[in-house]
Amino acid sequence: MSVTAGSDTPARETDVHKLDRVVIRFAGDSGDGMQLTGDRFTSEAAAFGNDLATLPNFPAEIRAPQGTLPGVSSFQLHFADYDILTPGDRPDVLVAMNPAALKSNIGDLPHGGILIVNTDEFTKRNLAKVGYEANPLEDGSLAPYQVHQVAMATLTKGALEETGLSKKDAERAKNMFALGLLSWMYHRPTEGTERFLREKFGKKPDIAEANILAFRAGWNYGETTESFAVTYEVAPAKLPPGTYRQITGNTALAYGIVAAGQRAQLPVLVGTYPITPASDILHELAKHKNFGVTTFQAEDEIAGIGAALGASFGGALGVTSTSGPGVALKSETIGLAVMTELPLIVIDVQRGGPSTGLPTKTEQADLLQAMFGRNGEAPVPIVAPCSPGDAFDIALEAVRIALTYRTPVLLLSDGSIANGSEPWLIPDVATLPDLKPTFASEPNAPDGSGEFWPYLRDPETLARPWAVPGTPGLQHRIGGLEKAEGKGNISYDPDNHDRMVRLRQAKIDGIRVPDVVVDDPTADARVLVVGWGSTFGAIGAACRRVRAQGMRIAHAHLRHLNPFPRNLGSVLRSYDRVLVPELNLGQLAMLLRSKYLVDAVSYTKVAGLPFKAEELQSVFTDFLKGADAQ
């Protein structure tokens, strides 16, 4: 391995174990910089060529009281020498920066797992704060684990003594010490982190140097002390060839919107109100004004979508991003967009609900809200990404549907996709779809009157013309009142309303979406698992494990929730039993049952956390056994 950490010490001989995959969890106080540490380790793993997936987990409070259980922040990453699907169920390695982090995470560490503890924080006071009566480092309760006790704060302060930094500032760098140590243990490249730290603290070179020193100190600690006898190697994964980067779901989604604006040759207006966990989409898009993207931070959720719809009326690509509570506020405007038949993108990064619920946790419980959460018959297409990288493609797909069919589109991401990350094969821009819409430019009345009829539909798509203000001769008025088919004047005619309601529905039902692809390697499975959104990885991983044990199981994952792919009915009917795992109380299952009359069985969880592959593996195994018994 050609990696150095700037140390002149000759490399100590250690036992090198080769592993195919490792799950590491960094846990500490929310002020300890665990997210940054995890992010950096992720980048190192990515740069090394491992496949990876991450799961950040942080408290809703910005600064929960220090050292307490609610203040614990963690970052889990899974990296491997093959393509993996989830951030991992349980850590192989737990780094606990304080007693609270230990207490709240130790339950997930399997016996025999590696535990690295920052002993400096294990003071009487800190132990009492989280209800430890005896010091777990001394009372033998950690005996089932491989424990490494490291005085990280002390060692970091020692390493930074010469820098003249205050003790407090020096101690802050202890997360980089931890990163250095782990980087040494797993033979990670280090140049990227040093470069990153220099850039991040560009304006404070002394802080940058301190962090780099701490990082090297951690590395050297592993190298020189005898306490670590073994290091580990995880070889690069064999991924499809191409250039990769690491990407989070929120970033990918934002890039998808930028790309869609470019491919549609339209200016983009993002009207948004800050809300967890969607705000990073706004932050990212605000950086890309040079692509003709205007971000409007509105006074509330309603104004955000209102401005987006106003921009769409004017011929721009209107986008609003939010989470479930925001969708509730936006519903009336979504209805107006349904009625005025204007393109609009509504991004819902789902979180635990109802009400304020669990703002930083993940859930899939807004599906029925997206589907039905409006007054009247107000059908809206729904798409959902199945992984962080897929958020890019799904954004383009949402824009395609919105522009082609002149309709609001609901894009359902969720907390785990938003903050999770994975390697992303960077697409070649030239291969992205052409999304350029056509605007109405002349009168269209079929009666030769020379009038413009704003509600005359395209026979193929049933879309109405998009005639933007400024186009001579096409002046027209739209709005929330029911409109006469064709001419588009206000109409209270009962037959017209009946026809318009059915037309709007038919337009959405007729949207062309790709067929669902079934993953059924042996092609003879009798049981089908159907999922949607972020559960793709966990379901896929569980299916692999079940198959590895000689059982047969098929997996279909939906990215289009409305309309469903046309082949879905026949896919469902070609299996004996259908199981639908969801992070809600069975919302997709309800839709499938009502639409296809299939006896879909629900498996549900609403804990604010993603499924674990292990958990689904046992659910699937039991289900398969039950199916056999029938």
Add this chain to the structure above:
Amino acid sequence: MTAVDLGLPTLGGLDGVPTTEERQTAKDYTSDQEVRWCPGCGDYAVLAAVRSFLPALGLRRENIVFISGIGCSSRFPYYMNTYGMHSIHGRAPAIATGLATTRPDLSVWVVTGDGDALSIGGNHLMHALRRNVNLKILLFNNRIYGLTKGQYSPTSETGKITKSTPMGSLDFPFNPVSLALGAEATFVARALDSDRKQLTEVLRAAAEHRGTALVEIYQNCPIFNDGAFDVLKEPGERERRIIPLRHGEPVRFGPDGEYGVVRDGDTGGLRVAKVAEVGEDAVIVHDANAEDPSLAFALSRLGAQDLDPTVTGVFRSVSRPTYDDLARAQVQQAVEARPGDLQALLRGSDTWTVAG
């Protein structure tokens, strides 16, 4: 964070909106839709005033957009042969903000009422005013809910007996002009539906103002709140009550300018006095362009709910960069500094290659 001075030139409200040499009349602005307000409704007079003042602006009709919320007055866009959107209750300023921000070539008008703008849409009104988006907001104030058949509104007088308040309403009313001035509005005016001349003057000034212009129009609802503003129309009373503001002129009114507005030493505000008693020099001179809105606010506090007196005309008209101009300038600045390169964006700086 420091503010960036974008060095924008001073623009008029209609700069950037394409004009036409074609002669236009009110008829050109009349759509083929039958107007459906109740007979005698004040909305008719406002519609007629708008239709007949627009031709004088010489704009291309297709570059004018009317956006409304919900309520009687919000049917307005259907009657104009321009682009229009009859949106949802209270939200017109938000929708218009998105449109105006992306389309500098449009003259964007919002038509709203006292319920639409001040109850359900209060938040959007307030923020549009503070942002100073290039929008013209016509607030038809009839002090009642008409479309829902006669409940009291946020501008109804306390104690109003309506279907929803059989023992009298309890809440204290808004003064829309005071509210707008408090919300950092750059242009605030008030006019009467029945005074075509002044209404036209005010509309024109609003159109030419770059930024959010709020025009409160006292509008009679003969069905549910008939005669709310009658005292301002009765000969004799009219002269005694209406204080018409004219920029640069002393604030005098009444027969032969008998009365004037003077500073009130006791309250620090303003009061009405007989000019003969206080002397001409004591009468304040109206400066609509004054940066400090204090005097405009004090003028808005004269009378108000009891209409005794009633100040009309342009209270305030000051120049401040508009949100939409600034937003476009940022985009332009970003594009000029570094035109978007999508492939480079997607690549980012931290990549690795997997060989085939």
